[in-house]
Amino acid sequence: MSTKQGHDAANLITETFRQRTHGSGEWDTRAKESMPGGDTRAASYYTPYPAYMTRGEGCFLYDYDENQYIDFLNNYTSLIHGHAHPATVSAIQEQAARGTVLGSAAEVTVEHAEMLCSRVPSFDSVRYCNSGTEATLLAMRAARAFTGRDIIIKMDGGYHGSHDYVQLNMQPDTTEEGLPRPKLSSRGVPAGTMAGMLVAPFNDLGALRDMLRARSDEIAGIILEPALGAGGGVEPEPGYLQGVRQLADEFDVLLIFDEIMTFRQDVGGFQATIGVTPDLTSIAKFIGGGLPLAAFGGRKEIMAPFDPTHPMTIPHNGTFNGNNITMAAGLATIKEYEADQVARVNELGQRLRNGLNAAFQAAGVGIRAVGSGSIIRIHWSDGKIRDARDAVAAQERAQELPGLLHLEMMNRGIFSAPRCQYAISTPMSEKEVDVAVDVMGQSLEVVMPYVQEKTPHLTLG
Numbered sequence: 001m002s003t004k005q006g007h008d009a010a011n012l013i014t015e016t017f018r019q020r021t022h023g024s025g026e027w028d029t030r031a032k033e034s035m036p037g038g039d040t041r042a043a044s045y046y047t048p049y050p051a052y053m054t055r056g057e058g059c060f061l062y063d064y065d066e067n068q069y070i071d072f073l074n075n076y077t078s079l080i081h082g083h084a085h086p087a088t089v090s091a092i093q094e095q096a097a098r099g100t101v102l103g104s105a106a107e108v109t110v111e112h113a114e115m116l117c118s119r120v121p122s123f124d125s126v127r128y129c130n131s132g133t134e135a136t137l138l139a140m141r142a143a144r145a146f147t148g149r150d151i152i153i154k155m156d157g158g159y160h161g162s163h164d165y166v167q168l169n170m171q172p173d174t175t176e177e178g179l180p181r182p183k184l185s186s187r188g189v190p191a192g193t194m195a196g197m198l199v200a201p202f203n204d205l206g207a208l209r210d211m212l213r214a215r216s217d218e219i220a221g222i223i224l225e226p227a228l229g230a231g232g233g234v235e236p237e238p239g240y241l242q243g244v245r246q247l248a249d250e251f252d253v254l255l256i257f258d259e260i261m262t263f264r265q266d267v268g269g270f271q272a273t274i275g276v277t278p279d280l281t282s283i284a285k286f287i288g289g290g291l292p293l294a295a296f297g298g299r300k301e302i303m304a305p306f307d308p309t310h311p312m313t314i315p316h317n318g319t320f321n322g323n324n325i326t327m328a329a330g331l332a333t334i335k336e337y338e339a340d341q342v343a344r345v346n347e348l349g350q351r352l353r354n355g356l357n358a359a360f361q362a363a364g365v366g367i368r369a370v371g372s373g374s375i376i377r378i379h380w381s382d383g384k385i386r387d388a389r390d391a392v393a394a395q396e397r398a399q400e401l402p403g404l405l406h407l408e409m410m411n412r413g414i415f416s417a418p419r420c421q422y423a424i425s426t427p428m429s430e431k432e433v434d435v436a437v438d439v440m441g442q443s444l445e446v447v448m449p450y451v452q453e454k455t456p457h458l459t460l461g
């Protein structure tokens with residue numbers, strides 16, 4: 001295969017995208033005048049520019065140039081019922097007509113809280129905020145307040161949003177050997193925040209034990225996603241989360257699950273599936289029915305200081321906390337996500353994983369569809385991936401392949417996360433899943449010259 005063919009394949013994919021999305025390209029040029037990068041969220045950016053989506057209906061999206069896509073992004077897993085679900089739309093319309101936020105306590109917030117506490121095993125009581133970032137920040141603050149200790153352990157490659165304390169080791173350093181060293185992931189974060197954090201490798205109970213043994217009297221808690229999301233998509237090994245729970249108990253530190261992405265896995269979240277109950281949990285994404293909402297909650301005695309009349313209260317504010325319209329949308333949405341729907345989307349997720357893996361095999365490409373439930377991720381290797389460093393190293397070696405596959409699938413009507421993460425929504429059926437599998441097969445044919453030339457380690461013998 002000549003160098004030219006790999007290069008040509010990449011150019012063809014990008015050029016086709018530009019032609020199909022000409023109107024989006026014009027908006028992008030205009031947007032760059034008023035916003036750095038032309039957009040306002042790093043995760044939704046991809047090259048050459050993000051398509052402008054103008055409307056969503058069920059599991060379909062339409063861009064500015066009227067191209068139709070099956071939406072497997074679902075706003076990064078946060079749209080469990082796709083777009084404009086009738087029950088959610090009615091709830092929003094009814095509440096909008098009575099005021100969006102009334103600046104006072106609301107029955108609908110109580111109903112939402114009761115619903116969450118009845119579903120999530122670790123929620124004795126819950127408080128609301130407007131983003132997952134705030135929810136992890138407040139869960140960490142609750143752990144520090146309860147224990148009177150400062151340090152929180154996070155995982156290498158763990159993603160918990162945009163607040164300062166979690167802007168370290170968001171992406172693992174793949175050049176490093178041995179245990180991950182704490183490293184800031186963003187400029188502009190005070191170096192001092194690192195004094196309040198330690199970093200452990202995911203799926204490694206031995207390293208966690210050593211860390212706890214060395215400094216348990218300074219450690220307030222451990223925060224982790226039950227399955228790593230943004231940091232490479234890594235599932236817990238059997239017994240790992242149970243082991244983390246045992247270590248937290250043994251060393252008397254709090255366990256915080258960040259279930260912001262994994263909550264859709266079960267009616268009560270990933271914790272319900274695996275039977276491990278953390279002390280605190282943060283959730284977000286679909287609980288607001290497509291409007292911004294997050295929650296953190298846990299054991300009564302840990303959450304008690306959020307009561308403003310508590311003698312040692314932790315002030316918790318937010319102008320839009322528990323606002324009526326978001327709570328109404330969220331409640332209507334959650335009510336439609338019962339065990340039967342959970343089982344359905346999880347089965348479709350498995351169908352997509354199986355189908356994609358068959359497509360990779362048929363194309364002779366050594367990559368793998370992984371994940372659990374209704375979230376499907378790609379490992380850019382057919383070897384063992386145990387932690388974030390393994391996953392990200394494999395992705396780095398795949399160079400432009402994830403981006404090219406993502407763009408070519410868009411050219412063929414499948415929208416996903418730029419890192420090729422897929423999420424099922426309830427309006428989908430086997431038909432949409434099978435279309436995505438077919439499109440993956442066609443897209444692999446287009447990228448094959450690139451694979452053979454640039455990433456030959458991914459071709460199967």
Ligand SMILES: Cc1ncc(COP(=O)(O)O)c(C=O)c1O
Nearest residue numbers: 131132133159160161258260261
């Ligand atoms: C596991 C996890 N934690 C925290 C966040 C941050 O949530 P938000 O983007 O609502 O601030 C996300 C967002 O994707 C997430 O996946």
